[in-house]
Amino acid sequence: MNLIDTHSHIYLPEFEEDRVLMLERAEKEGVIKILMPAIDSKTHEKMLSGEMEHQPSCFSMMGVHPCSIRENYKDELKMAGEFFEKRNFKAVGETGLDFYWDKTFTLQQYAAFHQQIEWALQYEIPVVIHSRNSTDECIKVVSEHQKGKLTGVFHCFSGNETQAAQVIDLGFYLGIGGVVTFKNGGLDKVMEHISLEHVVLETDAPYLAPVPFRGKRNEPSYLKYIAAKLAEIKGVDLEEIGTITTANAEKLFNL
Numbered sequence: 698m699n700l701i702d703t704h705s706h707i708y709l710p711e712f713e714e715d716r717v718l719m720l721e722r723a724e725k726e727g728v729i730k731i732l733m734p735a736i737d738s739k740t741h742e743k744m745l746s747g748e749m750e751h752q753p754s755c756f757s758m759m760g761v762h763p764c765s766i767r768e769n770y771k772d773e774l775k776m777a778g779e780f781f782e783k784r785n786f787k788a789v790g791e792t793g794l795d796f797y798w799d800k801t802f803t804l805q806q807y808a809a810f811h812q813q814i815e816w817a818l819q820y821e822i823p824v825v826i827h828s829r830n831s832t833d834e835c836i837k838v839v840s841e842h843q844k845g846k847l848t849g850v851f852h853c854f855s856g857n858e859t860q861a862a863q864v865i866d867l868g869f870y871l872g873i874g875g876v877v878t879f880k881n882g883g884l885d886k887v888m889e890h891i892s893l894e895h896v897v898l899e900t901d902a903p904y905l906a907p908v909p910f911r912g913k914r915n916e917p918s919y920l921k922y923i924a925a926k927l928a929e930i931k932g933v934d935l936e937e938i939g940t941i942t943t944a945n946a947e948k949l950f951n952l
């Protein structure tokens with residue numbers, strides 16, 4: 698079975714000790730490609746230095762995470778913008794809005810989100826959206842920019858059925874991760890009604906490990922637990938989950 702982890706921060710210090718072994722485990726479990734979302738200037742170099750060094754193939758995005766939007770956000774955007782001028786990236790991200798941790802920089806988060814969507818349109822690449830406690834607000838921002846050209850994914854989607862339908866209507870994919878395996882998460886019920894053609898898989902490693910590793914460090918090899926849960930919910934073979942979500946990810950990110 699082939700799987701693609703469309704959202705994995707494998708360049709973070711959490712993997713410093715065992716990165717090579719961790720990627721070998723991923724390959725053994727069928728993970729053929731990994732997309733790496735950027736966070737901010739503290740980790741850009743580390744992310745870019747690891748790209749393509751290993752199997753599975755790893756591909757960088759470029760952007761500024763909403764939780765990294767603070768007083769200096771214009772500098773962060775400038776640096777990310779300079780990377781876009783230098784080379785190609787598979788996506789803009791991760792960007793979006795996060796109203797869970799802190800609302801101090803809400804206006805700045807909006808400004809940075811708009812700017813990054815503009816890059817996605819300019820470079821004709823998808824945008825990867827972080828929408829923690831802000832799904833409706835992110836849907837609204839995307840619809841303001843959607844004139845038929847914008848594509849992307851609502852990463853770590855955990856909204857309701859109505860929001861899922863709105864995301865799909867906008868031509869975006871749902872990034873499904875460990876939350877789908879959580880008891881009482883509610884996402885399993887939502888996914889019963891969602892066609893697999895709109896789904897890509899992700900771990901969001903090192904965060905949000907699926908059951909049975911909930912609360913532990915997450916890693917791409919655990920993607921199979923997410924795929925297995927989705928197979929159970931949809932009543933299809935694991936193989937089919939792999940085939941469909943891999944094709945979706947390859948199409949979306951032009952892999």
Ligand SMILES: [Zn+2]
Pocket residue numbers: 704706734791901
């Ligand atoms: Zn992330």
